[in-house]
Amino acid sequence: MSLLQTSNATPNGEQNSTDEPEWLKAAIPVYILLIAIFGIVLNVFILTVFCFHKKACTVAEIYLSNLAAADLFLVACLPFWAAYVIKDYDWPFNGPMCKLVSLSITMNTFCSIYFLVLISIDRSVALVHPLSCTGMRRPKFAKLGCLLVWVFGLLLSIPMLIYRKLVDYGNNTLCAFELPTCTAYLLHEGIISLFIFIIPIFIISFCTYKIIRGLNARLNSQKTEQKATTLVLAVLIAFLICWLPFHLVRTVEFVEVLKQLDVQTAVGTYRMIFLYLGFFNSVLNPVLYVIVGKNFREKAKELFGQWSPVTLSVDYTSSEVLRSMNTQDVSNSST
Incomplete structure (x- = not known):
């Protein structure tokens, strides 16, 4: 199953939205559109701020800016999915859009997770090994790490390009994720669970533990490191x-015994609700x-202070005064 299947999707990707609760059908489009609007504006x-500020981004800010980019691409595609839900899961766009929208949402969800992994590793290294690992914590290595994350997220999302397609189901045209066999479904779910849940959660949890220990042990550490670490901890907890x-x-849904207990539909509904809760993270x-982020607020004030009309007029007036003073000095010296 993909991240975007409906609550009662079967392993081969077929969907039937008639069993979905009516309140969920009504609430999902409004919720998705609100997330899209606020997510686009905020990201x-x-x-x-990160791209146009005069100071170069630190390693932590490089990771955070890439995380914001992944969140932006994700929420920018959500209105297409809202339109799909509004039409009662009757895909209103063409086949390539079905693939691209699913690919973008899935890929950027995966990338967001691994940007948080990079952030947690960087913060733990900065606190636990601040001197021995300074060579590794360079902007060029951070940019390389971000590039690898984008490539890795794309590779994990390739099944969306292959198996996402339009499928006629009754009177609806579904944007369905159809795997050819149950074995392929189990393999896909196992790989995604390993790389998108088990490994990242283990790394993030371990690094968070090291970060908390490092903060307790280094009460006199630099304030900039403490501020950056506090922000990162807040982002990790929110995630x-x-x-x-x-x-x-x-x-839980992956466990075959659920089919025998006949609770597949209920678990699928919870899965959908929690999926949209996950999108709120963006x-x-x-x-x-x-x-x-106090440092971020200071950067934002500096950036928009430079762009404000008052600042621009002051800069213009100052340059004119300096120019007239220089002209006057030259004329005095000539006389």
Whole structure:
């Protein structure tokens, strides 16, 4: 199953939305559109500050800016899925759009997880091994790591290009994820669970533990490191709150015994609810930058202070005064 199948999707990707609760059908489009609007505005704001500020980004800010980019690409595709839900899972666009929208949402979800992995590793290294690993914590290595994450996210999402397609189901045309066999489904689910849930959660949890220990042991550490680490901890906790329930339900759904207990539909409904809770993480991250990230707020004030009309007029007036003073000095010296 993919991240975007409906609540009662079967392993081969067929979907029947008639069993979905009516309140869920009505609430999902509104919720998705709100996430899309706020997510686009807030993540564009974050990227504007990081990209146009006169100071170069630190290693942590390189990771955070790529995380904001992944969140932006994800929420920008959500209105297409909202339109799909509004039409009662009758895909209103063409086949290539079915593949591309699914690919973008899935890929950027995967990339967001691994950007958080990089962030947690960087923060733990900065606190636990601040001197011995300074060579590794360079912007060029951070940019290379981000590039590898984008490539890895694309590779994991290739099944979306292959197996996402339009399928006629009754009177609807579904944007369905159809794997050819049950074995292929089990293999796909196992790989995704391993690389998108088990490994990242283990690394993030371990690094978070090291970060907390490092903060307790280094009470006199530099304030900039403490501020950056506090922001990263807030982002990591928000990620766990938003995505952990979905992955837990996804793991439960993976267990074959659920089919024998006849609770597949109920678990699928919870899976969908928790999936959309996970999407809220793309809105929550930029809010945390502003609330928790004091360094980010200072950067934003400096950037928009430079762009304000008052600042521009002062700079223009100052340059004119200096120019007139220089002209006057030259005329005095000539006389």
